[in-house]
Amino acid sequence: MKLSQLIPGQSGIIKEFTDLEMSVKLMEMGCLPGEKIIVERFAPLGDPIAITVSGYQLSLRKQEASTIILHS
């Protein structure tokens, strides 16, 4: 399952990434395989989304979220 498929309140554990370039940027921001992600809320127009990861809040577009694969 992709991170972009979750709705606010749901959570998942990062398994892997589909895009190498994005993965480098996301990992630097603490989105690492094995980390838990909680989807906190969507922006009023549905995109970007806000997540909690490794103890802080991060916002990213759904396009970026779709490169994060979660453990099913």
Added chain:
Amino acid sequence: MAGELKVALVGNPNTGKSTLFNALTGLNQRVGNFPGVTVDKKVGACKLPDGRTAQIIDLPGTYSLYPKSKDESIVFEVLADRNNTAHPDIVVILADASNLKRNLLLYTQVADLKVPVVIALNMMDLARKAGTEIDIDALSAKLGIQIIPIAARQHENIDKLKEAIAFTSSIPLQLDTIEVESLAPGLISKIKNELLVDKPYTALQMAHQHENLHFLTSQQSDRIEELEQEFSFHSQKAQAAETIARFNFINDVLFDTVKHRDGAFEETLSNRIDKVLTHKVWGFIIFFGILFLIFQSIFAWSEYPMSLIEELFIWLGSTAHSLMPPGVFTDLVVDGILAGLSGVLVFIPQIAILFAFIAILEDTGYMSRVTFMMDKIMRKVGLSGKSVVPLIGGLACAVPSIMSTRNIENWKDRLITIMVTPLVSCSARLPIYTLLISLIVPDKKVFGVINMAGLVLMAMYILSIVSAIVVAWVMKLIIKSRERGYFIMELPVYRLPRWSNIGLTVVEKVKAFVFQAGKVIIAISIILWVLASYGPAAKMDAVEAKYNSPEVKAQYSGAELDRMKSSDKLENSYAGVLGKAIEPAIKPLGYDWKIGIALITSFAAREVFVGTMATIYSVDADDSHVESVREKMKNARNPETGALVFTVASAFSLMVFYAFAMQCMSTLAVVYRETKSWKWPIIQFVYMGVLAYVASLIVYQLLK
């Protein structure tokens, strides 16, 4: 200064780096540039307990040594290049204790560059609240460096940090973090040998970043490229492997030094605030409410100080006239330099107010929520969520708004925002609109309530915003960018604003504007003054002779005579000659040479239009006589055809011209300052000029 200790401040964004910088240096700071590149460098002096003075250098906030913006690329350049004038003897890494894991990534990278490091651990209170206990002594022992817990906001332990800086040895003592050589075996040692680099991690970073490093020659960069081919080095793969290795190291270090208390996980205050501030309905209502407040304040609060500044300069001018002997030099000082200075300084209240608000929004964490809410809409037209505030600020004044685009990381997004912000109708256009509208729109009400003139004025503002959006969309298609658009942004927790930080930011921005844009503005004002006061000798002599003749002197009163004389002088000055020269070009737009003079003089600043019109139609130029300018303009006729000069067609055409044309030296100067090249201000000047000409031509020809 020789023997002075250089200390660089490095850290993630939103960790309180500028607060710590201010706490260490106080008011003892200045802004300069890093050598060779175009990033602002904040430097301040700090007295250490052992009597030495440390030079504190604030490096741009970054999450990693792999840069995502131009500003961030400075960090590695400065830390790796020993010949860089900003290269530090000691690095202070500021880390957020409530988010230690992510913050330590940057620490491990900097530590591997083998510069002496101290960690300042900020926001311990937040960490404790979130149920995190950090064993600082154990952590310090595991990393091999000094770690000082501080509270930058409360100025707690700043003295201890100063002591730690003083006691830091000049030899790096930190323990190794990861096996750097294994990330690119062979390549690293080859680069080390051939380019005489002694640190393996510096060599690895050079392999990643060699194309953008200023301290490498192009031969060195090419050689690294060759070596990369030879060892089939894949930058992104190596970077991913490195990041994973670093976080493995960090997890090991934190495993028995940081304890998380479970169960204490209550909904944070920040989350509760966000439920309201980014709500589908309330979020937008509050956002537009805040914008309304800012816009109102810029107008309402700046009016009084702006008139004070203007009065001060009028007083200075008349004092200078009375104290200095009459002559060319006095005229140059008063009408050229003082007038130019006044044109610069009069913007200070608006700049200060806009920046105070923006600094408050940034400091509290609200700005990132605005970006979060608006990103989807703005992305459609080639802008970013962060373009919203500059565009709205453009309704007041483009100058501070363009300066506020700095927080847009993506270069293309920022450039497009800078390029279209001056299209938004600023406050300087307002007097021109109102004057022209009053000439052609009858002061009548439609349906008894809606004021016609107000409606036309609103249409001009809507036109300006629509044009900014359309141009942004066009530029999105034209400007090529190798940067891939993405949006990954931290949402910092909400905090109360730190007033001293905000005060310092405002002072810094105002200073930057006055000193950097001011130079250009004054130069141009002097040129314009020369053009408007001097003319071909024969013509000017004829004017002098005419007004010295006894018949003319007898015919008119002294004041009237002076007005007529200055009007005639302007007509025969170089500006007047230029106005006549461009008449063929502006005739299709419906303008005569008198309007041509106004177009030329308002090249430096639009607000000059009304004053120039007053001079040309030889009436008193002060505000109480605006009524008479209007009457004169209303009745002005073309001497050859006898037709009215200001018709519906020509007045609308002129309004559209002022709406689109780039007639503001301050803005061009600030665009030059922000883009650090003349390319973009020139492009902006040309595209806005062409747009203004074509649009006015169409308007005039259709309405004629």
